[in-house]
Amino acid sequence: MMTGNELSTEIKYPPCKLACPIQTDVREYVQLIAERRFEEAFATIRKQNPLPRVCGRICTHPCETACKRGQVEEPIAIAALKRFASDGLWRDQYEAALPGKSTGHKVAVVGSGPAGLAAAHDLALLGHGVTIFEALPVLGGMLRVGVPEYRLPNDVLDEEIHTIVDLGIEVKTGVRIGKEIKLTDLFEQGYKAVFMGIGAHRDRKLHIAGEDKLKGVVSAVSFLRGVNQAEKPRVGVRVAVIGGGNTAIDSARSALRLGAEGVHIVYRRSREEMPAAKEEIEEAAHEGVQMSYLTSPLEILGRDGKVSALKCIKNELGDPDDSGRRSPKPVPGSEFSFDVDMVIAAIGQAPDSSLVAEEIEVTERRKRIIVDGPYTLVTTQPGVFAGGDAVTGPATVVEAISAGKRAAISIDSYLRGESPATVESAGPTETERLSSVIIEKTTKFERCLKTSLPADNRVKGFDEVEAVLSEDVAVKEALRCLHCFLGARLDKEKCISCLTCVRVCPLGIPTTNKMGEITIDPFACQACGTCALECPVRAIDISLDSRAQMAQKIEKGMAESHQPDPVIVGFFDLHGNFGSSDMERLRQGHPNVLPVMVFGLRRVDTFDVLKAFECGADGVFLAGCAPDTDPFPEATDRVKRRMAHARTLLDALGIDGARLEVCDMPEQGIVDKELIDGLIQRIKEAGQARSE
Amino acid sequence: MITLEQKKFQEIEKMTKGYNPLLVLGCETCAAMSFAGGQQQVAELASAIRIARKTSGQEGEVLEDAVARQCEPEFVDLIADKVGGCDAVLSIACGAGVQLFAERFQDKVILPGCNTTFLGVTEELGVWSERCAGCGNCILDKTAGLCPIARCSKQLLNGPCGGSMNGKCEISKEVDCVWQLIIDRLTRLNRLEMLEEIFPVKDWSPAGHGGPRKMVREDLKS
């Protein structure tokens, strides 16, 4: 059994990171955004993800599903923050990592979807010579020919791909491996390893009457491929889209944009079972797509060789099938038809693996490439690796990226003659649940609203629907983060069971048993810092703005300070969320102030104030955030009271206590000019009085 | 617990003047629980002394440390080396700790950083109050578990005096009349008749009026 001690010292992944297939350091970049350190935020993201702008737009964000904040009201808008951090800082700010020292090995990457791109990127960084073979004339895989432009603009994708290719990757488009070049040929051409990231581009058939002979029946993949070309396909007046995945939704929304008057999605189960992302379903409905749930197509009816109507039957949900979803059962006698002149089949895709099936083994029914494990990704052919949709069937961008990254590691070991890593992590485990008491005690902050084009304008074309967050909104959103596992760390050796932490925690997280053994649940803790502030023996520290970090901020800031005399250390609560222009105004209007940014004034103790004076500050002020932006206003109040104590101490020290000020940041601007001017005035007067 | 409060800084500054190096030594039991002598307060106080020395142009290093309890010889001895290198030790402990220190280090200047206040309870964080006078002869069985020696301003054993009003002691509206509390409690317990008897004169000798107190357990001592 785990004791509280083990729990509290163990480093744990926050739920967001744990849920992310590439284990993005979400908490870190969200925090950097909150601190307005956008460049570092972007660097953090880019380090792990070669396609941040893509993911910022279309990632299915399992991190948000897992986010602890989601248990309180709504999760942090992690994807939107990623887009915010990435969009604004493209290329010029990002110093692309240079490819490592060349190993002399050549690797062929087949397919330029996210799996292939990620593998190519990471392999290039490892120093391998990479060539991408792409069957289509364009790079990007489904991102290019599947996802429509209104969700992922071409230029965004272009730039991401360029940055990857710029690492020195050779690109060969229009080459279909298995056809022009066999896999074995690649080895003959000197490639030491091959990564197969060929995706899943073959639409599954409906297997109903009329599918093959009538004009106006198309597969979603080919339809969307057309949509993603300059020359857009023609659509019918009334369109039925069959299926419930993202492909179906994108087909429907694209059809609307191409002038269809009515678009119906026909899905055999209910909305709950629909695999498409919730937001996408909502957007589609918002734009006017009609949903027919619990409906299966029976036959496509035609007139003059063209589609004229779709005959369907109503379903009810039966017992769960092997996928865990309840399987639909037709309701006898519920058949009906409606007029359509176009049917798009979007019921799933399989890899187009027939060309390579002789050389590597694929699954019987769905034709997926068989690999020996999710970390090695070795196919049945030595030196050939595979990942992405080609292995899993239609999945997500981030899973494909993850596969590409894993493959790069595995290929690297293979090339170096090492046995590939076989260790398998436990994988994402379920997020712990917060108790209802803690949820109730947690201050709620609304999730940022997204800014989108009005629905009417949207359907007129393929302009990107969603806008990037503004700076202030992004920072505000980032400040909602609960800093999972960055909270209280208890040193049981030091604890004297004084119960202070139990008494002061605004969330009631530390608990005691009758022998005085304290337990602090590291998952539930929100790093408010009150317990660390009050613990008389310093048995607690907070990972977020730890004691050492605080001291360092003050010492370093003072050592490097160029502030004119008198120097005033100003502790600013980041929750005040003042803008960069405010910062500039502070620098210009109050050159004496050395700002020290903290996540909550609760991180500032008398000791820190003394430290500032010890380092030579002439005055100190604490600028708290407006009370309605403070997640722990009552706990912050303690600090304000503590400063009254600090003032008496300063008086006793012969440093006028009036040199310490506490204020709340006004809603506009940063701190009162009057406050700082007054402080400077008092310091000067005190200085004069002393020298007299 | 024994409650303590740090002496006023001015007093501390004055008594520690000129000692270099000075060791500020916390005590991590009662003193820490009183927020007077834990590492946190030691750090704060040491920092304050350093600043005071700096601003008044004095020399002098200020060291910090703490032990689990300054009233135990073994703990005190553990920092003998550090103490050896210091001019003086400012002990942030109760008077007992300070004195044991003085005994263990015959040639060292030892200074008290705290006032020992009383034997009490934590009413809530930041609020303590006296409960026991250490009278050496507990009478709580006769006073409903509330001590008139520690808590009656006149230490009456046959209270309440005529100054008791609205449940408050005559000395202050802020102070509960413990006799009112005793009566209330006995009324609730249906035992008020206990108070009809005259409480006899108390033997104060075990309360310290018999000279300094000492306790010896023959079975435990070596």
Next chain:
Amino acid sequence: MKSGSNLERILESGRFSVTAEAGPPKGSSPKVIQRKGELLKLCCDALNVTDNQTAIVRMSSLSGCVLLKELGVEPVLQMVVRDRNRLSLQSDILGAAALGIRNVLCLSGDHQKFGNHPTAKGVYDIDSIQFIQMVKTMRDEHKFLNAEEISGDVPFFIGAAANPFADPFEFRVIRLAKKVSAGADFIQTQGIFDMAKFVEWMKMVRDRGLDEKTHILAGLIPIKSVGMARYMRSNVSGLSVPKEIVDRMADAKEPKEEGVKICLETIEQLKEVDGVHGVHIMAVAWEDIVPRIVEEAGLMPRPVV
């Protein structure tokens, strides 16, 4: 007779008794006490000499008693346990007996915090009830607190204070009973303004039969001004001054006259309360008024028994 004092004789004869208070000065002159003695000689059966009243240092009560006795006035020696431990209390009792003092009033005393030496150490070795019991044992059994024999008599008429207006009200009678069983021969109460409450208290006293076992002298404080009334109403712990009294004083054209009137009305009402055996007038800094009050209350001349 326990002590043979004048007060004891009058009370034992069933007569309505009058006592008053004479506070010693903050100085060494005998004049103050002597003047008060002369003034009150004829209108009282005995005069209480206070013991560092309200914890303000004054001439000792024992000396005041001796000065009065020299004038032929019978004193009541007030003693508080605040300033003396059991040794000192017993030795003073012996000394007082030797000097012919026959009445003692055993008190706790106001807390030192109220006085002019608020940082003094309070003694409170024994409490007032234990003190009463101790004097009674000295008198009746000729024994010190430690059970050692006392040589000679310790003839004291033992008094105690009672405050019917302090809290908790119900317990006040129990405490009186304790004092009576400890040995209180007479009781002087706190000043009475709240007659209803006093009457209620007296009923409880009678229900317990305490009025048969001790003599209750009802306390009176003549009010000089509305300011004094107000002060007593809000600042003196253990006093209950109803609002009507304050209002009457505030509305009066001649407050002093109104004060006298209130006092006289109170005496009239007290005479009607069963079990009240006399009055004790505490005219602090207004001793001059006492003869007039006693006169107008129809309590003159004082009987000789």
